Amino acid sequence: MHTAKKSSILRKARRVVVKVGSSLVTNEGRGLDEAAIGEWCRQMAHLVRQDCEVIMVSSGAIAEGMKRLGWSQRPHAIHELQAAAAVGQMGLAQMYETKLRENGLGSAQVLLTHADLADRERYLNARSTLLTLIGLGVVPVINENDTVVNDEIKFGDNDTLGALVANLVEADALIILTDQAGLFSADPRKDPSARLIEQARAGDPALEAMAGGAGSSIGRGGMITKILAAKRAAGSGASTVIAWGREPDALIRLKNGESIGTLLLAPTQKTQARKQWIADHLQVRGAVWVDGGAAVKVCKEGKSLLPIGMFQVDGEFSRGDVIAVRDEQGVEIARGLANYASAEARLLCRKPSTDIESFLGYVAEPEMLHRDNMVLTR
Numbered sequence: 001m002h003t004a005k006k007s008s009i010l011r012k013a014r015r016v017v018v019k020v021g022s023s024l025v026t027n028e029g030r031g032l033d034e035a036a037i038g039e040w041c042r043q044m045a046h047l048v049r050q051d052c053e054v055i056m057v058s059s060g061a062i063a064e065g066m067k068r069l070g071w072s073q074r075p076h077a078i079h080e081l082q083a084a085a086a087v088g089q090m091g092l093a094q095m096y097e098t099k100l101r102e103n104g105l106g107s108a109q110v111l112l113t114h115a116d117l118a119d120r121e122r123y124l125n126a127r128s129t130l131l132t133l134i135g136l137g138v139v140p141v142i143n144e145n146d147t148v149v150n151d152e153i154k155f156g157d158n159d160t161l162g163a164l165v166a167n168l169v170e171a172d173a174l175i176i177l178t179d180q181a182g183l184f185s186a187d188p189r190k191d192p193s194a195r196l197i198e199q200a201r202a203g204d205p206a207l208e209a210m211a212g213g214a215g216s217s218i219g220r221g222g223m224i225t226k227i228l229a230a231k232r233a234a235g236s237g238a239s240t241v242i243a244w245g246r247e248p249d250a251l252i253r254l255k256n257g258e259s260i261g262t263l264l265l266a267p268t269q270k271t272q273a274r275k276q277w278i279a280d281h282l283q284v285r286g287a288v289w290v291d292g293g294a295a296v297k298v299c300k301e302g303k304s305l306l307p308i309g310m311f312q313v314d315g316e317f318s319r320g321d322v323i324a325v326r327d328e329q330g331v332e333i334a335r336g337l338a339n340y341a342s343a344e345a346r347l348l349c350r351k352p353s354t355d356i357e358s359f360l361g362y363v364a365e366p367e368m369l370h371r372d373n374m375v376l377t378r
Contacts, residue, residue, distance in 0.1 A: 009239050009265065011257035013172035015053040015134070017238075018044065019162030019229075020177045024245040025060030025092070031067045032060065032091055036246065038099045040177070043251035044139060045103035052255060053134040055169060057142045057162040058096065064088030085146030096141045106138040111145035117164050120320030124337060127168050128365065134169075159225040163232035163240075170372065174233045175254065176226050177245030182262035183223060185210055202234035202264040227264075234266035284335060286315025286342055287324040288368060295327045298334055299376060304367040305334075307348035307356065317342045319364065325374070336374030339365040 010016075020040060027033040044054045062081055065088030066074065075081055093109045100107040110130065116122045133140045144161050159176060166174040186194040200207055211224040223242075230240035243250050243261025254260055290298070294309025305325060317323055318341045325334040340348065340360075345368060347359050353366040 008257060009263060010173055010175075010241065010254045013052065013255070015055075015169060015171045016047070016173045016175055016255075017055045017057060017162055017166045017169070017171045018175045018177065018251065019057040019158060020059065020245055021158070021179065022059040022063045023179050024177060025058055026063040026067065029063050029067065032064050032095050034095065034099075037095050038102070040245075040251070041096065041099035041103050041105070043249060045100070045105050046252050047255055048105060048137065048139070050255065055130065055134065055140050055142065055165060055171070056096070057158055057165055058092065059143070059158040061085045061088040061092050061143055062146060064091050082147045089143065089147070092143070093141065100139055100141075106136070108133050108138050108140050110140045110142045111147075112142060112161065112165075113145045113148065117168060120337070121318055122320075123168065124320040124339070130165075130169050157225045159229035160232065163229035163238075166233040166238040167236040170236060171233075171238045174229070174238050174240045175251065176229065176240060176242045177250065178223075178226065178242060179245065180223065180242075181244045181247075182242050182260075183207065183210060183227065183264075197262050198259060199263045199265065202240060202266055203231040207264070230264040234264070234268065237266050237269050239266045240264045283322060284324050285317035285321035286313065286338075287326050287332070288313050288345060289326045289328070289330070290333075292328060295333055298325065298371075298374070299378065302371060304371040305336075305369040305374065306353055306366070307340075307345070307368050308350060308352050310345065310349045310368060313342055313345045313349065315342060323369075324377075325369065331378060333378045334369075334374050334376050336369040339368055339370065 018040070023029070024036060025033060027036070044056065047054050062074070062084045065084030065086065068087050068091065069084060071084070075084065097107045112126060116126050130140055142161070142165055144158060162174055162176060181196060183197045184194040185197060188194040197210070207227045208224060211222070211227045226242050233240050241254060241261055241263050243254070247260055250260055288310045289312035290305065290309045291311055294305060297303035297309070298305055317338055319338055321338050322335055323338045324332045325336070327333050338345070344360055348356060348368070351359060356363045356366070
């Protein structure tokens with residue numbers, strides 16, 4: 001048990017991604033650990049009642065499928081891994097749905113591939129879906145879509161997936177629950193003098209040297225993947241905690257500010273990191289021109305850009321592309337991720353958001369560019 005040091009990082013977090021590894025979820029491959037999953041769901045429900053938005057990234061589909069199929073060794077053939085995932089995913093989703101419902105929460109299964117997050121339109125679609133779910137008080141349970149991926153597009157481990165999801169939803173923190181108490185200066189299973197690293201900076205090269213190689217035969221990760229995941233999460237301003245998944249009330253105690261496991265601090269604030277990515281994006285695909293009123297709302301009031309303020313669209317772009325926002329003189333005042341393609345944007349110029357469906361037949365978002373996906377350039 002660790003001393004009750006206090007940290008404000010998790011206490012202030014309003015949106016967290018919780019990632020749990022295969023060995024914990026499946027009790028070292030013996031099958032889904034109902035009691036442990038129930039405990040995590042109880043703790044997540046506690047966080048939600050504290051107005052904290054929670055997204056779960058859970059490994060375990062392949063391991064559960066192996067158990068159900070009677071396989072003692074993880075297969076190497078991709079089609080056998082996909083088959084195991086398809087079998088195991090049924091039980092995994094059912095278990096989370098049951099345990100979250102017992103704690104008064106709705107759940108949703110979300111399966112992602114690397115291609116979903118590499119493609120800007122699918123990235124925005126995934127983001128919108130996840131933000132809608134958590135806005136409804138539903139806990140998304142995310143796993144890699146192992147039934148359709150191949151070696152070229154696999155995340156490779158769910159630590160990486162957890163970090164990418166943290167980037168996707170702009171989480172304040174990523175909590176990685178594992179079978180180790182945190183990051184140690186050496187492998188504690190081999191070196192009794194190894195000491196717990198309680199706090200460090202995410203991305204510090206020295207951490208990778210400490211982390212060593214892969215972990216169990218059940219999962220694909222190890223401490224090194226967690227260190228690299230923390231580095232990736234820090235890119236969008238999310239700090240990472242690596243902690244023992246069976247630590248009593250770990251999620252609740254972390255949210256209360258207690259220091260448990262290893263805290264890897266993001267060197268950049270969340271908003272700054274995301275805005276910097278947009279500001280530095282080289283491939284600006286097009287532009288929308290806006291009237292004076294819209295320019296004031298975007299630049300002075302920090303508002304999203306609505307279609308009614310647009311009067312001209314330049315270039316050809318797709319949903320999810322980075323586009324410029326120009327004022328009546330043609331000066332770029334902002335840039336951001338387009339919620340509608342150029343052809344649709346032209347139809348929406350000067351139209352109120354309430355009329356989007358009547359013109360397009362659907363509504364992706366009420367805004368052309370949301371303020372969270374936009375950065376001022378003037």
